[in-house]
Amino acid sequence: MTFLSLGLSPSLLEAVAEQGYDTPSPIQAKAIPAVMEGKDVMAAAQTGTGKTAAFTLPILHRLLQGAPAKGNQVRVLVLTPTRELAAQVHENVKTYSKHTKLRSAVVFGGVKINPQMQALRGGVDVLVATPGRLLDLYNQNALKFNQLEVLVLDEADRMLDMGFIHDIKKIIRVLPKVRQNLMFSATFSNDIRALAKGLINNPVEIEVAPRNTTANKIEQFIYEVDKNQKSALLTHLIKHHQWQQVLVFMRTKHGANRLVKQLLARGISASAIHGNKSQAARTKALAEFKNGEIKILVATDIAARGIDIDQLPHVVNYELPHVSEDYVHRIGRTGRAGASGEAISLVCADEMKELKGIERLIQQVLPRKKLPGFEPIHGIPESNLDSRAIKPKKPKKPRVDHRDGQRSGDNAQGHNPKPNSNPRRRKPKPAGTGDAARKAQASGNRRGQS
Ligand code: AMP
Secondary structure (H helix, E strand, O other), X not given: OOOHHHOOOHHHHHHHHHHOOOOOOHHHHHHHHHHHOOOOEEEEOOOOOOHHHHHHHHHHHHHHHOOOOOOOEEEEEEEOOOHHHHHXXXXXXXXXXXXXXXXXXXXXXXXXXXXXXXXXXXXXXXXXXXXXXXXXXXXXXXXXXXXXXXXXXXXXHHHHHOOOHXXXXXXXXXXXXXXXXXXXXXXXXXXXXXXXOOOOOOOEEEEOOOHHHHOOOEEEEEEEOOHHHHHHHHHHHHHHHOOOOEEEEEOOHHHHHHHHHHHHHOOOOEXXXXXXXXHHHHHHHHHHHHOOOOOEEEEEHHHHOOOOOOOEOEEEEOOOOOOHHHHHHHHOOEOHHHXXXXXXXXXXXXXXXXXXXXXXXXXXXXXXXXXXXXXXOOOOOOXXXXXXXXXXXXXXXXXXXXXOOOOOOOHHHOOOOOOOOOOOOOOOOOOOOOHHHHHHHHHHHHHOOO
């Protein structure tokens, strides 16, 4: 199959050719014809599968047929969980529409709203948005949906995980009833199916292998090491192997800052991205990491979500994530698109619970290594693979996410967040719904383990 045979407009084919794509990826081959036929689509596909082009190209094709957006109107609305993903999807929209007259914009929280209001004044054909800021703009009459033709929910599972369900429902209520709906999600969980019910009509269901199940080119292993030796071990690995581009995952923003300081002190260029960094600081760090100015990017899970960095040679889990699924998302940053990669986890004795959870999820005992000079004093018990099935997630109430030390959501990623400053937002968490409880809710219910 070729892009030409999919019947896309010549202006789109030109942009695709300029990107150097020869053949549609599996998700594109399935989704593009369905979207072009005007069908609702529910697709299980992760970042890295080509999902963005899978919905963007046929949507642009559709938009080329109709009348342009009038003042403050939006013809296609793409909702994403994070500002990073919103910015990336918008980049894709701009890339593929560059030989057309279609107009697009991106809006997210944490930055000034006025420029966004101005950008919407003349109307846009495609608007990419995070849910909170979209509602703010709508409530301030900066947006109208009379011309809306298509709604896309990208990374719908993440939006639910981040507590956006009520915002999404509010948005759907103000959209025209007759529209095309596209939903992309890493998994078709029960929560996702519940959201799809009443939102999506007779969808074409598409599932492509998540890249990590086929990504046997990712070499995964762990270094057993004491907690207080992790920083020295990481430094040794970077210097000894002369690593040039490493994404390091941390659980907390404080940990990320601390590690960056330690690496800088040892002469290794590093920067952190997390929820306390301004959008400008994050964009800068990401750009410098991509162009090789900095070698080590230290990220928390939420900040890293949706970042488009392809084919990283090394991903390091400095700490294992509490939520096992995050491990799969993390290691998916390496070994993309046929390139090989290494996913290395530095594991200490008190991470046994997390290790067991991950090994159960991926149904694989991770190979272990010890580096001479860094052998742990506190040994890590042998792994016994738990092959019991993982129970489906129970529906969750919207909640506060403190994984990144902040409230969840797009606005939560701005600097100086004021907890619950917006009455539209979720209530403050009751005592006992902190990190541990949230994680138990997010993963324990599902796994019924440890
Ligand atoms: P996504 O899953 O949308 O995040 O896309 C992952 C990466 O694949 C992006 O860098 C795209 O530019 C790239 N990509 C998308 N479609 C194709 C294709 N048909 N051939 C090669 N690369 C592609």
